[in-house]
Amino acid sequence: MLLVRDLPISLVLVTNRLRAQLRRRRHHHPAGHLTLPASLIVILVLVAGYTVRVLAIDRVRMAFTDRHGGVSAGPYGTRNLGGSVGDDPAAVAENRARTATGFGLDPGGVVFMRQVHGRDVRYVAEPFGADPPSLDGVFTDRPGLGIAVLAADCAPVLLADPVAGLVGGAHSGRDGTTAGVVPALVEAMRSYGAADLVALVGPLACGRCYEVPHPLREQVAAVLPEAWSVTRHGTPALDLRAGITAQLGRAGVTDIRHDDRCTIETAGLYSHRRERLTGRFAGYVWLEAGREPTSRDAAQERALP
Numbered sequence: 001m002l003l004v005r006d007l008p009i010s011l012v013l014v015t016n017r018l019r020a021q022l023r024r025r026r027h028h029h030p031a032g033h034l035t036l037p038a039s040l041i042v043i044l045v046l047v048a049g050y051t052v053r054v055l056a057i058d059r060v061r062m063a064f065t066d067r068h069g070g071v072s073a074g075p076y077g078t079r080n081l082g083g084s085v086g087d088d089p090a091a092v093a094e095n096r097a098r099t100a101t102g103f104g105l106d107p108g109g110v111v112f113m114r115q116v117h118g119r120d121v122r123y124v125a126e127p128f129g130a131d132p133p134s135l136d137g138v139f140t141d142r143p144g145l146g147i148a149v150l151a152a153d154c155a156p157v158l159l160a161d162p163v164a165g166l167v168g169g170a171h172s173g174r175d176g177t178t179a180g181v182v183p184a185l186v187e188a189m190r191s192y193g194a195a196d197l198v199a200l201v202g203p204l205a206c207g208r209c210y211e212v213p214h215p216l217r218e219q220v221a222a223v224l225p226e227a228w229s230v231t232r233h234g235t236p237a238l239d240l241r242a243g244i245t246a247q248l249g250r251a252g253v254t255d256i257r258h259d260d261r262c263t264i265e266t267a268g269l270y271s272h273r274r275e276r277l278t279g280r281f282a283g284y285v286w287l288e289a290g291r292e293p294t295s296r297d298a299a300q301e302r303a304l305p
């Protein structure tokens, strides 16, 4: 698996390297003052910076942000990308701009939807601007155009056909999943020429945490049996990841990948269930401009300013 949760490992590696260097310095200068070698300063800058792992499949790029590295304050701290959760609009704009820049995208070239827990999806060739329509899925064939799916317990689901050159994103929470927004997006992308789709299901409230009233579980399970779940306390729950995975499978998508972090259990992600008043992280998907398909498939690291 990929992405931001690998960050602590690299931090640990860097920290260990720092410790080793400091030990060596102390050994050579046991009583002297500590002077930091130039290489150490570079490492400290890297630690102070912030990196997000990006999944690269041919010219397709997929990534999930988290709470870190932004300018929002209080319950929105710090990289809140959600525009309608009560955060300072200037802070959200700055967070969106620095995230786009970090991914190599034009800050004015990222599509945000007004997500309403429905199943409407649409082809996009440019961002909607200040007043986006109510949609829960969009897709494009335009290189360099970013698609952002906001979430804080609902599933951000990213789709791509690297060969056909199509990328899409869906916001699939309880109602959207029950309504079938992900199958709707698959179908729409197929009608534009997508064949072999890759899906990446992002962090969401997991089936052991997402408690719901008994009638609601039965209501969803009647439509999507795979979503039936119980919490770790034995109470009724929904497993959206299992439900969405089943939907993707039935829609003929065989390459299904997961960032299987649970938003409720992961402090570095926003969770509406855990915090109520909070921000939104986002899944980003885009076609790298100026690249031809190479059938390479690798994780990269991008420094986000």
Ligand SMILES: [Zn+2]
Binding pocket: 205, 206, 207, 208, 209, 210, 262, 263, 264, 265
């Ligand atoms: Zn969980």
